[in-house]
Amino acid sequence: MxxxxxxxxxxxxxxxxxxxxxxxxxxxxxxxxxxxxxxxxxxxxxxxxxxxxxxxxxxxxxxxxxxxxxxxxxxxxxxxxxxxxxxxxxxxxxxxxxxxxxxxxxxxxxxxxxxxxxxxxxxxxxxxxxxxxxxxxxxxxxxxxxxxxxxxxEYTCLATAFCPPEFTLGELRHVYEAVWGTPLDRPNFRRKVLATPGFVEPVPGAARLTGGRGKPAALYRAGAATALHPPLLRPSREGRPA
Amino acid sequence: MxxxxxxxxxxxxxxxxxxxxxxxxxxxxxxxxxxxxxxxxxxxxxxxxxxxxxxxxxxxxxxxxxxxxxxxxxxxxxxxxxxxxxxxxxxxxxxxxxxxxxxxxxxxxxxxxxxxxxxxxxxxxxxxxxxxxxxxxxxxxxxxxxxxxxxxxEYTCLATAFCPPEFTLGELRHVYEAVWGTPLDRPNFRRKVLATPGFVEPVPGAARLTGGRGKPAALYRAGAATALHPPLLRPSREGRPA
DNA sequence: CGACTATTAGTCGTACTGACCATAAAGGGA
DNA sequence: TCCCTTTATGGTCAGTACGACTAATAGTCG
Missing domain, CATH: 3.90.79.10 (Nucleoside Triphosphate Pyrophosphohydrolase)
Structure with a gap:
């Protein structure tokens, strides 16, 4: 035809x-x-x-x-x-x-x-x-x-869209854990996020949020970057999909 | 309203x-x-x-x-x-x-x-x-x-969709180079592709293609995998996007 | 005060990557 | 024929990233 x-x-x-x-x-x-x-x-x-x-x-x-x-x-x-x-x-x-x-x-x-x-x-x-x-x-x-x-x-700064203008790294990590359904290692997550330039930037006023229990966390804002290099891959993907 | x-x-x-x-x-x-x-x-x-x-x-x-x-x-x-x-x-x-x-x-x-x-x-x-x-x-x-x-x-086996049923690693690399517009290191590309299980599998007949110049290359088929772990990232992304 | 919780700061070994170098196997040209 | 170019294949090596882990710090709760 x-x-x-x-x-x-x-x-x-x-x-x-x-x-x-x-x-x-x-x-x-x-x-x-x-x-x-x-x-x-x-x-x-x-x-x-x-x-x-x-x-x-x-x-x-x-x-x-x-x-x-x-x-x-x-x-x-x-x-x-x-x-x-x-x-x-x-x-x-x-x-x-x-x-x-x-x-x-x-x-x-x-x-x-x-x-x-x-x-x-x-x-x-x-x-x-x-x-x-x-x-x-x-x-x-x-x-x-x-x-x-x-x-x-995994490869963008989208997680900050779930967070208020100022947030702690714990809140940011909760976003990943809630969406992926997997707990993440706290120190490793922190190292990865802070090592990515432009992902987050500290709030200069040395402000600290004292919401619940535990040590108060430093506050961060979303940075200028939109992409993550290298990406922050999900841990669950061990075996390759059949 | x-x-x-x-x-x-x-x-x-x-x-x-x-x-x-x-x-x-x-x-x-x-x-x-x-x-x-x-x-x-x-x-x-x-x-x-x-x-x-x-x-x-x-x-x-x-x-x-x-x-x-x-x-x-x-x-x-x-x-x-x-x-x-x-x-x-x-x-x-x-x-x-x-x-x-x-x-x-x-x-x-x-x-x-x-x-x-x-x-x-x-x-x-x-x-x-x-x-x-x-x-x-x-x-x-x-x-x-x-x-x-x-x-x-970068993160799927999509490149094989550009290739005929049997192809050489050079052809597969040409796909990446043509789409990304960047030359890739031949040995590193080969190592990466062969190290990813299920990406490609060798054609058992020990067939070799003698198309143009140079040493004849081994033939491969697309494997069963659909995703690449870890991903094969583009080299050009040095600076993060503004 | 002590228990608990969460943040923050490191260490260590493995895996991956990018930049190389080297060799093998073909064809083309002088 | 000999040499050079081209492509495939095999390997090394250092820098980096990552996962697992330990530990110190600084607050709240009971």
Whole structure:
């Protein structure tokens, strides 16, 4: 069969395009994800990732950031890290109509505790491990988000996006441990982070945070670097995948 | 402004969804990309990435593979590596209508030389460096494809997707050099590849390829591994990005 | 005060890497 | 034919990174 390469010779059908979000954060040392409860069929009563239709005058990124502001109730989401994951376009993924979804991962440093959804729909933070079966193919989207974030922690400075503006190395390490699900050696982690120029920089005021037990830790800010060289590899990858 | 979290309360507009391809291969030691010449406005006469509309009964991946078969003239593209890059959805990226494009990168081992587009539209392999200004935002898509493939060479076995079923370590090294644009040390590259279990395995028949000048090289096949541990990092990244 | 916790500072041996050098095996040109 | 170039293959060597581990420090909690 021959096919013309120009756009215009193809027939094309309209698609609905949505932007869905895997909003991730660290709460009580564990990775959490923001979920909303569906109020209508299909999957009524099931939990799902927040999202919505892309409007005619906005890109998928713009729509995702708008959804993020609406769902979290945060007034300023411009500084938050938003990362496009991939696009899900299987024809039968929504039983009502043909929906193409551009998925994003968002990283929140300090989540709004009750997190105000201003409407009636229920929304809540759920621990990643207990985020049960979700509506549509959102389980797979969430798993892809987890995998992507875990991989980017290895070779980028993304971990600071989970932290407040000033943080301790312990908090930063908790980010890695929560996302990777593996405890890390404290001294080695510290040596690695401090040996990477531009990853973190000490807060000059010699400020120290005295939150809980133990010796107070020095405070750091995110540095100017965006990539890690050499990377900070996950320890779990002993055997090569079959 | 309040916004309901369910899909159905949103108004939505139809979008056209296309799948565009950055088809990459190695020709004469240099990275090449498959381009088509546009026959209609806009950008008439300009070169562009091949692509086309996603049909109602197919996913973006299916559409991309169909386009790949049509544009290259290959009868079997099922074994080729196809990788979703990201989705481009800026409202004004196509002047005619609202088009959302899911971009893919395809890796070809041995490109069909004249490569048969069976229709009138011109298509050709172009060296990556001289792939001039392309139509629409295809320059950016192509750059994203290059960056993604270059990055995945570091920590996956993707390089073998550019090679024929049996290849020499020199050919494999040429893949890295062509994509990264950097010469690599021959003995070190050999040591690294052979030290990674499952990356390549020698062809048992003790076959040796005597193509051009120099000592004949041993033949290898792609192994079972998909990831590289530890990664094979690019040498160019001395200074950290600003 | 003593137990506990977390940070911070080191040590040590192994593994990996980059920069080399050297040899073998082919082809091309004088 | 002899020499030179080209490519593959084998090896050394030092600097670095990393994992495992020990220990000191400085706070809170009971």
């Amino acid at each position: 021959s096919a013309p390469p120009g756009y215009d010779k193809y027939a094309h059908e309209p698609f609905a395009v949505t932007a869905d979000l895997a909003v991730l954060t660290i709460r009580a040392g564990a990775l959490h994800v923001l979920l909303v409860e569906r109020g209508q069929e299909p999957y009524k009563g099931h939990w799902a990732l927040p999202g919505g239709f892309v409007q005619p005058d906005e890109s998928a990124e713009t729509a995702a950031r708008r959804e993020l502001a609406e769902e979290t109730g945060l007034s300023d989401v411009s500084g938050l890290h938003l990362e496009q994951l991939r696009t899900y376009s299987e024809p039968d993924r929504d039983p009502r109509m043909r929906v193409v979804t551009v998925a994003f991962a968002a990283l929140l440093p300090h989540p709004p505790e009750p997190h105000g959804g201003s409407d009636a729909a229920q929304a809540r933070w759920m621990p990643y491990d207990t985020a049960g079966p979700l509506a549509f193919d959102h389980d797979r989207i969430l798993a892809d988000a987890h995998e992507r974030v875990g991989a980017k922690l | 309040s916004a309901p979290p369910g899909y159905d309360k949103y108004a939505h507009e139809p979008f056209a969804v296309t799948a565009d391809l950055a088809v990459l291969t190695i020709r004469a030691g240099a990275l090449h990309v498959l381009l088509v010449e546009r026959g209609q406005e806009p950008y008439k006469g300009h070169w562009a990435l091949p692509g086309g509309f996603v049909q109602p009964d197919e996913s973006a991946e299916t559409a991309a593979r169909r386009e790949l078969a049509e544009e290259t003239g290959l009868s079997d593209v099922s074994g080729l590596h196809l990788e979703q890059l990201r989705t481009y959805s800026e409202p004004d990226r196509d002047p005619r209508m609202r088009v959302v494009t899911v971009a893919f990168a395809a890796l070809l081992p041995h490109p069909p030389e004249p490569h048969g587009g069976s229709d009138a539209a011109q298509a050709r392999w172009m060296p990556y460096d001289t792939a001039g200004p392309l139509a629409f935002d295809h320059d950016r898509i192509l750059a994203d494809a290059h960056e993604r493939v270059g990055a995945k060479l």
